[in-house]
Amino acid sequence: MQFFGGTEISPSLPASTASGNNGHMMYVFNRNGVCLLYREWNRPLHTLNQQQDHKLMFGLLFSLKSLTAKMDPTTQDKSNLGVPQLPGQGCSFHSFRTNTYKLTFMESPSGIKIILVTHPRTSDLRESLKYIYNLYVEYVVKNPLYTPGTPIRCELFNTTLDQYVRSIS
Amino acid sequence: MPPVGPRSGDAIFANVERVNAELFTLTYGAIVRQLLTDLEEVEEVNKQLDQMGYNIGIRLIDEFLAKSNVSRCVDFKETAEVIAKVGFKMFLGVTASVTNWDADGTCCSIVLEDNPLVDFVELPDTCQGLYYCNILSGVVRGALEMVSMKTEISWIRDMLRGDDAFELQVKLLKQIPEEYPYKDDE
Numbered sequence: 065m066q067f068f069g070g071t072e073i074s075p076s077l078p079a080s081t082a083s084g085n086n087g088h089m090m091y092v093f094n095r096n097g098v099c100l101l102y103r104e105w106n107r108p109l110h111t112l113n114q115q116q117d118h119k120l121m122f123g124l125l126f127s128l129k130s131l132t133a134k135m136d137p138t139t140q141d142k143s144n145l146g147v148p149q150l151p152g153q154g155c156s157f158h159s160f161r162t163n164t165y166k167l168t169f170m171e172s173p174s175g176i177k178i179i180l181v182t183h184p185r186t187s188d189l190r191e192s193l194k195y196i197y198n199l200y201v202e203y204v205v206k207n208p209l210y211t212p213g214t215p216i217r218c219e220l221f222n223t224t225l226d227q228y229v230r231s232i233s
Numbered sequence: 234m235p236p237v238g239p240r241s242g243d244a245i246f247a248n249v250e251r252v253n254a255e256l257f258t259l260t261y262g263a264i265v266r267q268l269l270t271d272l273e274e275v276e277e278v279n280k281q282l283d284q285m286g287y288n289i290g291i292r293l294i295d296e297f298l299a300k301s302n303v304s305r306c307v308d309f310k311e312t313a314e315v316i317a318k319v320g321f322k323m324f325l326g327v328t329a330s331v332t333n334w335d336a337d338g339t340c341c342s343i344v345l346e347d348n349p350l351v352d353f354v355e356l357p358d359t360c361q362g363l364y365y366c367n368i369l370s371g372v373v374r375g376a377l378e379m380v381s382m383k384t385e386i387s388w389i390r391d392m393l394r395g396d397d398a399f400e401l402q403v404k405l406l407k408q409i410p411e412e413y414p415y416k417d418d419e
Contacts, residue, residue, distance in 0.1 A: 097414035119415060126413055150381065150410050173305055174294045174379040175411075194299075201299045205292045212291055 086183040087229035088165060092200065094213060095175025097122050100204075101216045103225060125169060125177060132157045158190055168193055176200070182232065192232055199224055242322030245300050249323070258352045265365060275362040282364070286371020287378075294376040297323065309405050310334070312382070313341050316373060325349060333402075342389060343373075345399040356393045364388050370401055381409040 085106070092101040099118040112120065133154030159168040161184050170178045170193035178193050178200075203221035204210055210218065264285075268278045297303070301319050306312040317329035326349060333342040350366050364370075370386040377384045383406040390396035 095411065095414070123413075123415070150408050172295065172298050173303070174298055175381075176295065197295075198299045201296045205295045 085230055086186050086232050088181040088183070090181070090196075090225070090229065091118065091121055091177075091179040092216070093118075093122055093125075093177040093179075096213070098213060099215065100176075100213075103222065103229075105226070105229060121179065122177075125179065128160075129156050129171075130154075159188075170194065170197065172197060180229075186232060189232065192228075196225065196228070199228065240318060241328070242301070242319040245319070245323045246326060249300070251326075254326070254349055255352075258349055261350055261368070262354065265363075269360065269363075275360055279362070279364050279367050282367035283371040283374075286368035286373075287375035288371075289368070290372040290375020290377075291379050293324065293372060294379040297376065308338065309382070310338055310341075312377070312380075313343065313403060316376075317343050320376075321345070339405040341403055343401045343403060344390075345401070348392070348399050351393060354393060361394075364391065365393050366391070366399065373401065373403065377403075381411070383407050383409065 087105045089102070089104040089107050091099060093099055097119075099122075102114070102118065110117070130149065133149065133156070136155050139155075156171065157169065159166060161167075164184060166182050166184045166186055166189075168180045168182065168189040170190065176197065178196055180189060180193060180196070182189065199221065203224060204216050204218055205212075207218060210216065265278070265282070268281055269275070272278050272281060297320060301315075301323065303315055303319070306315055313331045317331045321327055321329045321343075327345060327347045329343045329345045331341055331343055334340070348366065350369070354365060356363060356365065367388075370388065374384055374386050385404045385406055387402050387404075388400070389402050390398055390400035392399055
């Protein structure tokens with residue numbers, strides 16, 4: 065009998081179609097609002113200092129999530145807006161698009177939030193975020209020297225991520 | 234509705250890379266042996282194994298979620314089923330069953346008929362108080378805490394103590410709601 069471990073990254077790479085370089089920036093937060101990772105590929109304008117920027121992004125997601133759950137027309141039992149929800153309770157959004165950018169969002173039940181900001185014309189990126197979550201598991205979570213809940217400093221993860229995001233179309 | 238996760242861990246188990254079972258069993262045995270030498274007290278070893286399991290659990294949960302595609306469980310009952318059928322299969326190669334639910338659905342038992350950790354193991358007289366597999370209870374506790382469920386886990390049956398199976402009692406203490414983490418004046 066054999067068991068244990070595993071390095072295969074699944075789901076396998078979502079196919080990319082047109083040329084890449086569509087990624088603007090990416091955030092990874094944990095449940096406590098700690099920004100575990102911030103990567104920037106194409107962001108000409110900075111208006112806030114980095115810490116404020118991270119807090120703003122986290123706050124936006126948090127509020128938007130409770131708003132989307134509050135507006136859900138399909139469920140009866142809803143608590144008042146702003147009342148804390150249990151993880152997994154209520155619906156959530158996965159992306160929004162403006163005329164200048166698109167934000168895709170994924171949250172795992174363990175509270176890891178991955179946010180990818182891209183060019184507004186990119187296609188559905190939900191599979192891509194799942195793939196990035198898998199990269200996070202392989203390169204960060206499985207790294208014995210990484211302390212959970214602290215900012216990620218892992219060159220290998222950064223390089224793999226950069227390479228992958230470059231291929232997103 | 235989000236897609237429902239798998240009902241069994243067989244497919245995932247077949248796809249991950251594995252290590253030799255004997256190597257795994259003996260490595261775990263060596264760790265327990267070393268803890269007994271270092272800590273001397275059996276009680277302390279139980280505690281340490283639980284803590285080690287907890288540290289594993291808080292990481293393992295992400296791998297579990299990433300590979301199993303489980304998006305959410307509706308209640309604690311489903312959570313227990315997923316741990317037994319998918320989780321144990323995926324990481325330990327064995328399937329467990331869930332029984333002994335209490336009336337309000339917050340306490341149940343996970344029963345393991347087969348446990349690869351204890352191949353070759355016999356408890357000597359000096360270690361009668363040892364919960365040899367205490368790492369497993371720590372793993373489950375750590376993993377559940379990461380999905381906001383505070384649990385208390387204890388061993389009801391232990392094959393090394395002459396019982397016919399391993400039985401873990403999992404008791405849900407509370408579910409922690411998601412709060413906005415920043416203070417206003419920060």
